[in-house]
Amino acid sequence: MTLKQKVYEVIFEADTPKGKLFDVVLLVVILLSIALVMLESVPSINADHREALRLMEWIITILFSAEYLLRILVVQRPSKYIFSFYGIIDFLAVLPSYLTLFFVGSQSLVVIRAIRLIRVFRILKLNRYTAAGNNLRRALAQSREKIFVFLFFVLNIIVIVGTLMYLIEGPENGFTSIPTSIYWTIVTMTTVGYGDISPQTPTGQMLASALMIAGYAIIAVPTGIVTAEMIRSSSKSNTQVCSHCLHDQHENDAIFCKKCGKQLN
Numbered sequence: 001m002t003l004k005q006k007v008y009e010v011i012f013e014a015d016t017p018k019g020k021l022f023d024v025v026l027l028v029v030i031l032l033s034i035a036l037v038m039l040e041s042v043p044s045i046n047a048d049h050r051e052a053l054r055l056m057e058w059i060i061t062i063l064f065s066a067e068y069l070l071r072i073l074v075v076q077r078p079s080k081y082i083f084s085f086y087g088i089i090d091f092l093a094v095l096p097s098y099l100t101l102f103f104v105g106s107q108s109l110v111v112i113r114a115i116r117l118i119r120v121f122r123i124l125k126l127n128r129y130t131a132a133g134n135n136l137r138r139a140l141a142q143s144r145e146k147i148f149v150f151l152f153f154v155l156n157i158i159v160i161v162g163t164l165m166y167l168i169e170g171p172e173n174g175f176t177s178i179p180t181s182i183y184w185t186i187v188t189m190t191t192v193g194y195g196d197i198s199p200q201t202p203t204g205q206m207l208a209s210a211l212m213i214a215g216y217a218i219i220a221v222p223t224g225i226v227t228a229e230m231i232r233s234s235s236k237s238n239t240q241v242c243s244h245c246l247h248d249q250h251e252n253d254a255i256f257c258k259k260c261g262k263q264l265n
Helices: 003-012 017-040 043-074 078-082 085-099 106-125 127-142 144-169 178-189 202-232
Strands: none
Touching: 003 017, 003 043, 017 043, 043 078, 043 085, 078 085, 127 144, 127 202, 144 178, 144 202, 178 202
16 A cells, blocks of 8 residues: 555545544544634633634644645545535635635634534444434435425415414504514424514414414424435445545445445555
């Protein structure tokens, strides 16, 4: 195995001790960076330790920049990584600090590094959690048509009930327009109940009661749809990432990438 392949295995995969350590260190640095941004937003801390906080942030930025460049150098197709989801996130992770050289106040954008915490699912090769995540993603994709039809049905109910409440209650009770009544319907159906608008007439209160009871059943339906799809599908994927196409959904005993056919490390 060449040096480039070894570095690739450490950076892109988490099924080796060095790969696990790399991801753990990366996550710790990300959390530290976010903590620095939060501390800098506290006026008293920023006034007393501004220079130290800025110095630590630039050290972290340089580390992230080196990591980003290493990923580009070791991958087989750099453009594939650069324009991938993770590539864009890695780029955005180092961009805010450099923007502070040109734009005042942009340093708060460093919190975007929190998105990189999704790499935690590739640490320690927690197969059951990674597989569960993939299973959930597939279940959502497979049930999207049923969920869309259900949401369209719910939307019809919201518009109808909202219009009825506007006719029943009227502007004198806070239902000043149909959009306002639709807002109340959504808040009531989801059982949030802000209380900023409430029906005052007996008819309106009866309709609101029926809507609240129906809300519990409506919330449960999407859960049942997705659960049924999750039971129907199963997956056993690991943390191997193809160095050619960056596909990471492979079986535990996979030798070749099932997307591009190239041999895995």
